[in-house]
Amino acid sequence: MTRLSWLATAGAAGAAVVVAVAIFGPLVAPYNPDAVNFNLVLAPPLSPHHLLGTDQLGRDVASRMLYGARTTLEAGIASTLLGSVVGLPIGVLAGYFRGPLDMLLMRLVDVMLAFPFLLLAVGLAAISQPTLWNAVLALGVAQVPQIARIARGAALERRDLEFVQAAVVNGERNLTIMRRQILPGVLRPVVVQTTVAIPSSIVGAAILSFLGLGVQPPTADWGAMLAQAETYLYQAPWLGIFPGVAIFLTALCFNLLGDGVTQALDPRRRR
Amino acid sequence: MLWSIARRALIALVTLLLATVVVFGAVHALPGGPATALSADSTNPAALAATMHRYGFDQPLPVQYGRWLGEVVRGQFGTSPITDIPVATQLAQRIPITLELALLSLLFAVLLGVPAGVLAAVRPGGLTDAAASAAALGGLSVPHFWFGMLLILVFAVHLHVLPSGGFTPLSGGVASAGANLDHMVLPVVVLGAGLAAVLMRQTRAAMAEALGADYVRTARAKGLRERRVIWVHALRNSLVVVVTVIGLQLGGLIAGIVTVEEVFDIPGVGQLTLDSVYQRDYPTLQGVILLTATAYIVVNLLTDILYTLLNPRIRVTGSAA
Numbered sequence: 001m002t003r004l005s006w007l008a009t010a011g012a013a014g015a016a017v018v019v020a021v022a023i024f025g026p027l028v029a030p031y032n033p034d035a036v037n038f039n040l041v042l043a044p045p046l047s048p049h050h051l052l053g054t055d056q057l058g059r060d061v062a063s064r065m066l067y068g069a070r071t072t073l074e075a076g077i078a079s080t081l082l083g084s085v086v087g088l089p090i091g092v093l094a095g096y097f098r099g100p101l102d103m104l105l106m107r108l109v110d111v112m113l114a115f116p117f118l119l120l121a122v123g124l125a126a127i128s129q130p131t132l133w134n135a136v137l138a139l140g141v142a143q144v145p146q147i148a149r150i151a152r153g154a155a156l157e158r159r160d161l162e163f164v165q166a167a168v169v170n171g172e173r174n175l176t177i178m179r180r181q182i183l184p185g186v187l188r189p190v191v192v193q194t195t196v197a198i199p200s201s202i203v204g205a206a207i208l209s210f211l212g213l214g215v216q217p218p219t220a221d222w223g224a225m226l227a228q229a230e231t232y233l234y235q236a237p238w239l240g241i242f243p244g245v246a247i248f249l250t251a252l253c254f255n256l257l258g259d260g261v262t263q264a265l266d267p268r269r270r271r
Numbered sequence: 272m273l274w275s276i277a278r279r280a281l282i283a284l285v286t287l288l289l290a291t292v293v294v295f296g297a298v299h300a301l302p303g304g305p306a307t308a309l310s311a312d313s314t315n316p317a318a319l320a321a322t323m324h325r326y327g328f329d330q331p332l333p334v335q336y337g338r339w340l341g342e343v344v345r346g347q348f349g350t351s352p353i354t355d356i357p358v359a360t361q362l363a364q365r366i367p368i369t370l371e372l373a374l375l376s377l378l379f380a381v382l383l384g385v386p387a388g389v390l391a392a393v394r395p396g397g398l399t400d401a402a403a404s405a406a407a408l409g410g411l412s413v414p415h416f417w418f419g420m421l422l423i424l425v426f427a428v429h430l431h432v433l434p435s436g437g438f439t440p441l442s443g444g445v446a447s448a449g450a451n452l453d454h455m456v457l458p459v460v461v462l463g464a465g466l467a468a469v470l471m472r473q474t475r476a477a478m479a480e481a482l483g484a485d486y487v488r489t490a491r492a493k494g495l496r497e498r499r500v501i502w503v504h505a506l507r508n509s510l511v512v513v514v515t516v517i518g519l520q521l522g523g524l525i526a527g528i529v530t531v532e533e534v535f536d537i538p539g540v541g542q543l544t545l546d547s548v549y550q551r552d553y554p555t556l557q558g559v560i561l562l563t564a565t566a567y568i569v570v571n572l573l574t575d576i577l578y579t580l581l582n583p584r585i586r587v588t589g590s591a592a
Contacts, residue, residue, distance in 0.1 A: 110282065111289040113571075114564045116522030118529055122548050126556055127300050130548075142522065200523070203414045207530055210416050211545060226417060230534070237424055244417035251412035 008260020014253030022073040025066030033067040033220040042236045053238055065242055067220040076202030079136045083143025084194050091151025092186055096178050109145045117142035117204055121213045135214030139204050143197055150193050151186050158185040188265050195261040199254035206247050222247050276576050283572040290564045295336055308553040311350040348558035353550050358558040369539035375455055379463035380470055388474025403471055410468030415527050419461045419534040433457055436536035458535045462527050466520055473516050477509035511581045518574035
C-alpha cells in the first residue's frame with residue numbers, strides 16, 4: 001500500500017461518515033431545525049443545551065447542521081448522477097456511430113458547454129423559481145458535456161478493437177454491441193470522472209444556495225446557512241464557521257476519495 | 272494549421288448562434304411572454320406595443336428570431352425596467368471591473384500555482400511536494416464564498432488592514448490606484464486560490480512526465496545546469512498545461528467571479544447578474560447571459576488556438592502538411 005492510498009482510505013472513511021450523518025443525522029438531532037426561540041437568539045457555541053449555539057432566530061445550529069448535511073449532499077450527488085446518466089448515452093452513441101450523428105451530438109454538447117452551471121441556474125431561476133431541484137438540474141446539465149466527451153473518447157477507442165469489429169461482422173444489433181462490447185470500456189473512465197466531480201458538485205450546490213439560487217429559507221442547508229451568517233459575521237462569527245468547515249471537510253474527503261479512485265482505475269495516471 | 276484554426280472558429284460561431292437560439296427560447300418561456308419580459312414598462316400598453324414592434328414579436332417565429340438577433344448583435348438589449356438605464360450602458364460600466372478582477376486573479380494563480388507545481392515535481396514525495404499538494408487539495412475543496420468570509424473576518428474585522436469589500440475606480444492618481452488595489456487583494460486571493468490549486472496539480476503531473484522524458488535526459492547529459500533543465504527545458508513543454516487548465520476552469524471561474532463579487536460587494540457583471548435575477552429584470556438578465564456565454568465561447572476558442580500554437584506536436588504536423 002502506498003502513501004496515497006492510505007490518504008484515499010481516510011477520504012473514503014470521512015466521506016462515509018458524512019453520508020451516515022446525512023442519512024441518520026435527523027434521527028439524532030436534538031431539536032427541530034426550524035424551531036425558533038426568540039428568547040435565545042445568537043447564543044454562542046458551548047451554551048447549555050446548544051452545543052454549536054443558536055442563530056439569529058434562536059434555532060439550534062447543531063440540529064440545522066445535521067439536517068443540512070442531507071440537503072447539501074443530496075444536491076451534490078444527485079446532480080453528478082444526472083450528468084452521468086444523460087452524458088453517458090450521448091457519448092456512447094456519438095463514439096459508436098461517428099459521422100453526422102457524432103458531429104450533431106458534439107455540437108449540442110458544445111452549446112451546453114457555453115452555459116456554465118451558474119448561468120444555467122440563473123436562467124432557470126428567472127424562468128421559474130429558485131429551488132433545490134432547479135439547482136440540481138443546472139449543476140447536472142452543466143456536467144453532461146464533460147461526461148459525454150469522456151464517454152465518446154472511450155467509445156471511439158473501443159470501437160476499433162477487434163472483438164468489437166467481430167461483433168459488427170457477425171451482424172449483431174447495434175444496441176447489443178453498445179451494451180455488451182462498448183459500455184464496459186466506457187464505464188471505467190466515466191466512474192472516475194463521476195467520483196472526481198462529486199466534491200465540486202457539493203461545493204457548487206452550496207454556492208447556489210448561498211447566492212439564493214437553490215435551497216430557499218427556512219430549509220436547513222449548509223450553503224443557505226452561510227448566506228444568512230454573512231449578515232451576522234461581526235456579532236456571531238461561529239454561524240459562518242461551522243457550515244463552512246462542514247462543506248470544506250466534505251469536499252476534502254470526497255476529493256481524497258476521487259484521487260484514490262483515479263489512481264486505482266485510470267491506467268494512464270497510474271505510476 | 273491555419274485550416275484547423277479556421278475550422279475551430281467556424282465551430283465557435285455555430286455554437287454561438289445555437290446559444291442565441293437557446294436564450295431566445297428562454298426569453299419566450301418567461302412568464303408573461305417575451306414582450307412583457309423585455310419591456311421597460313410592462314404595465315404601459317404603449318411601451319408594450321413598442322417592444323413588441325421593435326423585436327418583431329408579432330411576426331412568425333423565424334422572423335422574430337432574425338429581428339431579435341439583429342438587435343442583440345448590435346448590443347441593443349433594451350432598457351432596464353428597474354433602473355431605467357440602457358442595459359448596454361450598465362454592461363459597459365461593469366465589464367472593466369470584472370475584467371480587472373479576473374485578470375489579476377489569473378495572474379496570481381499562475382504566479383503561485385506554476386512554480387509550486389514545478390518545485391513539487393522536482394522532488395516528488397519531498398517536503399515541498401507534500402506541503403504544495405496539501406495546500407492544493409485545500410484550495411480545491413474550500414468554497415470560494417466561505418474562504419472570502421474567513422478572510423474578511425481576519426483581515427477586515429480583526430486586523431483592520433484591508434477593506435471588507437467595495438470597489439474604488441481608477442481615476443488617474445496614485446492614491447486611487449492604491450485604494451483600487453487594496454480592494455482587490457482579498458477577492459483576488461480568494462478567486463486565484465482555487466485556480467492556483469488546479470494549476471499546481473496539473474503542472475506537477477506534466478513536469479513529472481517531462482522530467483522523465485528523453486530530451487531532458489539529453490539536456491542533462493549535455494551537462495546543462497539542473498536549474499536550466501528544469502525551468503527552461505522541462506517547464507516550456509509543461510506550459511501547455513496552463514492554457515488547457517484555464518480553458519477547462521472557465522466555467523468554475525465564472526461561478527467564482529459571481530460569488531466573489533457578491534461576498535466582497537464588487538459592482539461587476541456578476542453582481543449585475545444576481546441583482547437582475549432577484550429583481551426579475553429580464554432585459555438586463557438577457558444581456559448578461561448573452562455576454563457571459565459569448566465571452567465563454569470566445570475565451571475557449573482563444574485557448575484552443577493558443578494550445579495549437581504552443582503544442583509542438585500539433586505545430587510540426589501542421590507545417591509539414
